[in-house]
Amino acid sequence: MASLIGKPVKRVEDKRFITGKGRYTDDIVLPGMVYAYIIRSPYAHARINSIDTSAATAMDGVVAVFTGKDITGITGVPTGWQVNFKNGDTMKEPPHPLIVADKVRHMGDNVAVVIATSKELARDAADMVEVDYEELDAVADAVKAVAAGAPLVHDDVPNNIAFDFELGDKAKTDEMMAKADHITTLEFTNQRIIPNAIEPRCAIGDYNSATDRYTLYTTSQNPHLTRLLMCAFVLGIPEHKVRVVSPDVGGGFGSKIFHYTEEALMIWISQRIGRPVKWNSDRSEAFMTDAHGRDHITKAELGLDSEGNFLALRINTHANLGAYLSTFAPCVPTYLHATLLQGLYTTPAIYIDLTAAFTHTTPVDALRGAGRPEATFLLERIIENAAREIGMDPTELRRKNLIPPFDGVNEPGYQTQVALQYDSGNYEAVLDKALDMFDYKGFRERQKAAKAEGKLLGVGFSTYIEACGIAPSAVVGALGARAGLYESAQVRVQPTGKVSVYTGSHSHGQGHETTFAQIVADKFGINLEDVEVVHGDSEAVAFGMGTYGSRSLAVGGSAIMKSIDKVIQKGAKIAAHKLEANEDDLEFANGAWTVKGTDKSIGFGDIALTAYVPHDYPAGVEPGMDFASFYDPTNFTYPFGAHIAEVEVDKDTGKVKIVRYVAVDDVGNVINPMIVDGQLHGGIAHGIGQALLEGAIYDDDGQLINGSFMDYTMPRADDLPSFEVDRTVTPCPHNPLGVKGAGEAGTIASTPAIVNAVLDALSDYGIKDIKMPLTPERVWRAMQNGK
Amino acid sequence: MIPSSFAYHKPSTVDEAIQMLQDAGEDAKLLAGGHSLIPAMKLRMNSPSALIDLRGISGLRYIRQEGNAIAIGAASTHHDIIDSNLVQSHLAMMVQAGSQIGDIQVRNMGTIGGSIAHADPAADWPACLIAADASIEMKGPNGTRTVAAEDFFLGLYYTALEEGEIITEVKIPIPAPGTKSSYVKFHQPASRFAIVGCAVMMKSSGGTCQSIRVGFTGVSDMAFRDTDLEDAIRGKELSAANVEAASQVAAAGKDILGDHFASTDYRLHLARVFAARAIHAAS
Amino acid sequence: MGISIEVNVNGEKRHSEVDARLLLVHYLRDTLGLTGTHVGCDTSNCGACTVLVDGKAVKSCTMLAVQANGAEVKTIEGMAENGELHPLQSSFKEAHGLQCGFCTPGMIMTAANLLERNSNPSEEEIRHALEGNFCRCTGYHNIVKAIQLAAQQLT
Ligand SMILES: Cc1cc2nc3c(=O)[nH]c(=O)nc-3n(C[C@H](O)[C@H](O)[C@H](O)COP(=O)(O)OP(=O)(O)OC[C@H]3O[C@@H](n4cnc5c(N)ncnc54)[C@H](O)[C@@H]3O)c2cc1C
Ligand code: FES
Ligand code: FES
Helix, strand or coil: CCCCCCCCCCCCCHHHHHCCCCCEHHHCCCCCCEEEEEEECCCCCEEEEEEECHHHHCCCCEEEEEEHHHCCCCCCCCCCECCCCCCCCCCCCCCCCCCCCCEECCCCCEEEEEEECCHHHHHHHHCCCEEEEEECCCCCCHHHHCCCCCCCCCCCCHHHEEEEEEEECHHHHHHHHHHCCEEEEEEEEEEEECCCCCCCCEEEEEEECCCCEEEEEECCCCHHHHHHHHHHHHHCCCHHHEEEECCECCCCCCCCCCCCHHHHHHHHHHHHHCCCEEEECCHHHHHHHCCEEEEEEEEEEEEECCCCCEEEEEEEEEEEEECCCCCCCCCCCCCCCHHHCCCCECCCCEEEEEEEEECCCCCECCCCCCCHHHHHHHHHHHHHHHHHHHCCCHHHHHHHHECCCECCCCCCCEECCCCCEECCECHHHHHHHHHHHHCHHHHHHHHHHHHHCCCEEEEEEEEEECCECCCCHHHHHHCCECCCCCEEEEEEECCCCCEEEEECCCCCCCCHHHHHHHHHHHHHCCCHHHEEEEECECCCCCCCCCCCCCCHHHHHHHHHHHHHHHHHHHHHHHHHHHHCCCHHHEEEECCEEEECCCCCEEEHHHHHHHHHCCCCCCCCCCCCCEEEEEECCCCCECCEEEEEEEEEECCCCCCEEEEEEEEEEECECCCCHHHHHHHHHHHHHHHHHHHHHCCCCECCCCCECCCCCCCCCCCCHHHCCCCEEEECCCCCCCCCCCECCCCCHHHHHHHHHHHHHHHHHCHHHCCCCCCCCCCHHHHHHHHHHCC | CCCCCCEEECCCCHHHHHHHHHHCCCCEEEECCCCCHHHHHHCCCCCCCEEEEHHHCHHHCCEEEECCEEEEECCCEHHHHHCCHHHHHHCHHHHHHHCCCCCHHHHHHCEHHHHHHHCCCCCCHHHHHHHCCCEEEEEECCEEEEEEHHHHEEECCEECCCCCCEEEEEEEECCCCCEEEEEEEEECCCCCCEEEEEEEEEEEECCEEEEEEEEEECCCCCCEECHHHHHHHCCCECCHHHHHHHHCCCCCCCCCCCCCCCCHHHHHHHHHHHHHHHHHHCC | CCEEEEEEECCEEEEEEECCCCEHHHHHHHHCCCCCCCCCCCCCCCCCCEEEECCEEEEHHHCEHHHHCCCEEECHHHCCECCECCHHHHHHHHCCCCCCCCCHHHHHHHHHHHHHHCCCCCHHHHHHHCCCCCCCCCCCHHHHHHHHHHHHHHC
């Protein structure tokens, strides 16, 4: 049987989606189900003086109306990480109530919830609820929030500072910076992005008083984690009585990691009213309540010697966390951002000082890339500017400072200045390959010719490295994670030789049902159709940490590998008995155990049957063939790559058109190249969205002024080109599959590549930076203000 | 997103619709393609007490030649218009504009009558109708009347349409031989409505502009005819320099809109750029 | 309340009493249980709700069920015929034109309308035709490829 690994196998999950048989949370209707409509704050900051629910409660079909006052004894939803102050003081973690009782702290904060027998009635009744607000001053910007006299988001959090943080060697960095022949500085905002998975969030709470069991159906990337947080930290209900199901989920991108208030609220309400209750987010609500991403304000300095060698990188960042701490909020700007500031470069001294602030805005959480895009943007933008300032070709400056190749097996991993040890890499190879594909030399000729015709062509580069395969539990535990970050898997060989795989990862587009099945079918030498991958149901899957941080294959896949090995080992015992051979003389290949050097063999199916019908069976071996495993990685994995964008800028309007996009990524071994390419395409588009189109706009009162698709620009098909993607393969040395992860790579790399390309196109104008998104007006204005 | 409740009526003639509109009271509204009204109702920015659905009136959806004009029934969809041979052979700008309205789905449902009645300041048809010297026919309890497109748009979402009236037809003179038209648009990137839309109907001979009408949308709180611009180029040779110079008066004296996509001075700049582009495209 | 409508949905005549304010998408999803048509926004932009009404792509979130009275509606559930996938369905799988699948039904319905009008669209024409359909997963790259593939198969 031909190997399935590395083949562009068509996805097994597709059939249900292309025929309309996908089953998303909002598709679920339970008997007796009622509907929730959440009344949300129109203000960023206001005191709730009173809420009059009497008219709504009196309406026909209205089951109940709850306000914050009804919810007692529940603090709210927690964060998953604790990052303490530099001086050791405990991180500020103000409560995030399911419904606020006193004050609203961001537009969209939960104020009351109306439950009715139909969604129409719930919506109508919501209009009858009268809330008396007293509007208060608000602050939406992280730097302004920590300034003296800023309005406080939480009365007991002075200066709105959740924590501060530093990483790297400050003294060494200052010393090296002082020696620099040239210092490039850059101040910028990595703007806030609204995730906008196309499926809005949805949650159904279903409490059964007869069995005292709870079921939550939810659009989550990590159902088990949601269950754990909800049971242990929010509602205090017994975990073994709680089932959390995340059926098909229409995209997550990080925004469906957070254990949201609505999830716990639906369970709480269902228990109160004794009926299942569904809440389905409108897009307008999604804009205000799905956790946002990014939002850093940064000052960066890069010191270089006269040859262009990087000497020091010094950074000051204000990270906006929003009004409350989301699940990953403390981790993203610190351990997923500060630790990546080495990039692919040998910079010998790095120091970052970071302040994490509360503001009157929607909470921020992981968003595709989570911290790593911010780090990469910073590095690749400042390097681009440095190259221009010292008059060196941007590819040469990068190449000069790249970390030399190392495989992580014969050569040790690369120890960075910012706490990580890279696993394996050949960084120059991706750059070379990308330059080759792009024909960089040819481009510079074309650029000149275009210029002669009055056209502005530009090229932009970006290299990146990310820490994926999140993450070794002991390491993250030491860093403040409140959970381990291993993954679980169960491989159950059925008596007929068919295989069910239960994974704690969750697929919401990534194609686990195919990739994981490829691995299992390949290893067992059976047909792909004979493997079924089950995920997203805490009742079916023992445990799981879910899918984010490009961890599913590296961690979840490795857990499956452990169970596969256990099956093969047990199978060998049974086979040895059946073949009357010594276990050590057997080898397993192509779906059969064979006595080495003979044609005596027994197939996978026979062994499976024997395991369940153990009439003729080895002594001391348990019947059955069902293995659970937990895999805790020993390190992060470190995918890397080089991306090149070519753009044309319309001189008259400032509009940017992407002419070409070339990406060379190294995600380690590839199980399904079709799926990996697809992940890259989507990631690249997401990053281009940030560079050119997207960005939340809050006014000074904390009003989100572009909270709809009419005002917030989503990347559309005609905003994008086709992408040219290719790869190199440097296997990860520390996981059994040699894989690194591919879900976020594109997003991390593409944003700076595009911005750099625009600046290259405008190189004659002497422009140092343009604020993202690079809207036509901003680009045009930069040209006007340039020379 | 759920609209408030309303009563629903489906007349089969215009007269019936006029009657229903009168009977249903002040908060009743006509429903054509629904592609402005229904989104507003879902967000409860608009909560009519009754809808009178015009799609049952077969006599409102046609595109035909009447004498020296093209008559377009008010309930013709955007797609009907861009798909019409008659329109394609005489009114390039209508095809260019129509195919940039919204998307396939919007064009399949939205109607020209609904678009001009709604009078969104960033809608595409109004600029074309002004440039094409179209007239708009309305019928109400007091009979039928016709208003020139350039006099029809009176302000933000505000037109010459009076209470109880229904737009029945848009009539566009067939341009004289030697006349060319064009519509160019700078999209608001999220909604894809116009930040600037410029429609030009121009007769030129030997590279000189003989006559011209220019309509703008998106620039100000209503679509308008730009006679200053027309005057600046009429009679001139259509050289790049002349067009560039003339376009500098585009939208002069208008109250220019500004928002986070385009501030007033950028929008004014775009009006000039797109004026020149539209004139060149119609040359 | 209670307007009687008759809609031919995927070849089957359905009679229902509906509220005037019931949107076509809710009629399909909630009344008829055809949950393949999705809702992704409230401003008529995303196209996840696209169905064919009398052969034309329409955003079913921006149409009232009563407006569909007497019409023929086709949803993703009605695309396969006699157990055979429509070429657009098979090509979306073949070209990996979907990831989470949420936008997919709407994409396919819009593409069906495009190919009906233009059997051999260029990449640019395909991208333009998808203006009213958002996808957050694929970057559209493989959606374009899938539609090209279906166009080849249909001619
Ligand atoms: C996603 C999206 C994108 C869009 N993009 C664009 C765009 O780029 N450019 C653009 O120009 N438009 C755009 N539109 C608007 C679209 O063209 C609408 O279809 C149009 O503005 C309204 O036409 P309608 O037939 O849908 O009217 P309806 O929504 O049914 O009605 C609109 C208003 O007109 C009134 N009305 C309707 N018909 C008549 C009549 N015959 N007589 C008197 N009053 C009447 C109604 O009572 C209502 O007040 C977009 C819409 C959407 C949803
Ligand atoms: S749900 Fe209909 S367009 Fe988004
Ligand atoms: S496949 Fe997920 S939105 Fe398109």
